[in-house]
Amino acid sequence: MKHHVLAALIASAFALTACDQKFEAKPEDTATSAASEQQADDSVAQGELPVIDAVMTQAPNVPPPIDRDYPAKVIVKMEVIEKVMKMADGVDYKYWTFGGDVPGKFIRVRQGDQVEVQFSNHPDSTVPHNVDFHGVTGPGGGAEGSFTAPGHTSTFSFKALQPGLYIYHCATAPVGMHIANGMYGLILVEPKEGLPKVDKEFYVVQGDFYTKGKYGETGLQPFDMEKAIKEEPEYVVFNGHVGAIAGDNALKANVGETVRIFVGNGGPNLVSSFHVIGEIFDTVRVEGGDLVNKNIQTTLVPAGGAAIVEFKLDVPGSFTLVDHSIFRAFNKGALGQLKVEGPANKEIYSGKLSDSVYQPEGGAIQTVPLTASEAARVAAGPAKAENKDDQIKLGQAIYNANCMACHGAEGKGVAGAFPPLAGSDYLNADPKRGIHAILRGVSGKVTVNGQEYNSVMPAVALNDEDAANVLTYVLNSFGNNGGQIHASDVAKERQSK
Numbered sequence: 001m002k003h004h005v006l007a008a009l010i011a012s013a014f015a016l017t018a019c020d021q022k023f024e025a026k027p028e029d030t031a032t033s034a035a036s037e038q039q040a041d042d043s044v045a046q047g048e049l050p051v052i053d054a055v056m057t058q059a060p061n062v063p064p065p066i067d068r069d070y071p072a073k074v075i076v077k078m079e080v081i082e083k084v085m086k087m088a089d090g091v092d093y094k095y096w097t098f099g100g101d102v103p104g105k106f107i108r109v110r111q112g113d114q115v116e117v118q119f120s121n122h123p124d125s126t127v128p129h130n131v132d133f134h135g136v137t138g139p140g141g142g143a144e145g146s147f148t149a150p151g152h153t154s155t156f157s158f159k160a161l162q163p164g165l166y167i168y169h170c171a172t173a174p175v176g177m178h179i180a181n182g183m184y185g186l187i188l189v190e191p192k193e194g195l196p197k198v199d200k201e202f203y204v205v206q207g208d209f210y211t212k213g214k215y216g217e218t219g220l221q222p223f224d225m226e227k228a229i230k231e232e233p234e235y236v237v238f239n240g241h242v243g244a245i246a247g248d249n250a251l252k253a254n255v256g257e258t259v260r261i262f263v264g265n266g267g268p269n270l271v272s273s274f275h276v277i278g279e280i281f282d283t284v285r286v287e288g289g290d291l292v293n294k295n296i297q298t299t300l301v302p303a304g305g306a307a308i309v310e311f312k313l314d315v316p317g318s319f320t321l322v323d324h325s326i327f328r329a330f331n332k333g334a335l336g337q338l339k340v341e342g343p344a345n346k347e348i349y350s351g352k353l354s355d356s357v358y359q360p361e362g363g364a365i366q367t368v369p370l371t372a373s374e375a376a377r378v379a380a381g382p383a384k385a386e387n388k389d390d391q392i393k394l395g396q397a398i399y400n401a402n403c404m405a406c407h408g409a410e411g412k413g414v415a416g417a418f419p420p421l422a423g424s425d426y427l428n429a430d431p432k433r434g435i436h437a438i439l440r441g442v443s444g445k446v447t448v449n450g451q452e453y454n455s456v457m458p459a460v461a462l463n464d465e466d467a468a469n470v471l472t473y474v475l476n477s478f479g480n481n482g483g484q485i486h487a488s489d490v491a492k493e494r495q496s497k
């Protein structure tokens, strides 16, 4: 947690000025339920509320928990900025943002707070914008009160009546387009008693993007209204960009820590099946509300909705965040990582204990339904390679079953997403890198033929022979420089740490 931010928050809590104390209540802001709540719980009258500047953070950071036990008038300053940013490697997009990135900044207030939104639209903006807070009780969630032309600032105020995790988004026509360009974020209205303490909190929002060019097609990509109407996004991503929370940008925590992720879904269209590979959510605050569900594998996050998931980290490793509508994860970008460091616990997870040859009795094995990779192997003939030519032949089937989906039939990869194996200077410079890629996966920045990739390749579960064969195939195909990898090379790499 950022202690200096917390200190600033406390300091500003007492920065009272005479004019700040005058709260201008508009009739629609003080609904009767608001008034009675206030009388019941708050001893401080509205006009005397201390004035605080909201601590707001860029994803994946979350403002510190609120340790006030009294309501305040919280000033939320929002600025709309339209700007070109990287969607993926080589792919640019003109985002419309709250505060300069997607999602907009995380806002954290306390149930019962009076929130004053000072909403500015940058003079360089091309269109008006506004904001609809799902945590607001009032027409449009503030949309009409915040409708703002370029170069103007609007102010409106609301009372945070109900605790929960809420999406906010732009609601200026055409609404879908404003949201599709990245105009959403999360506001947490913390319950008066606060949330249970955890060690780390993260902020993750999914969104779908509609570009004229196909996934990975380079250059500045315009918004495609037709694809948006058909709900056929090219990109589905966490925190606005492919790789925003993967590789070097991965979320980080330690074994033994408890983690809370505030998950939002800006949409505009898709519902997320949020899942963390290799973890079970100890608790899920379903849809961001009061209902707590336990021991959950995957939770639905509706478009324009949220969820709070919590789990304890028992073992180290890389845990992958996905939308379990899984093609979105591996082919459209909805993939993030939580990297956990610390001592292993072999009882909870052993890792791979052994890899021995399996020789079933008799020939009945052929009649068992085959997986794709097994089928490919059967089609390729005997699994034992006598020489390099055999290796190449066997390796091709293994390639088609295990690598082709990402690296392509011709090994050309997908620009901006999957690096080429064809003529790869990275691989040809040291073919053993291929062994490492298969056994341990690849993440972080990799430069292949002058193009930078910053994505994730999961380790591929192949035995020593298969790994050697597929690499020998790759090295002798797609215009690569030739070479041979032996099963013993793979075994050696497997042993080394």
Ligand SMILES: [Cu+2]
Residues within 6 Å of the ligand: 096, 128, 129, 130, 170, 171, 172, 178, 183
């Ligand atoms: Cu807008």
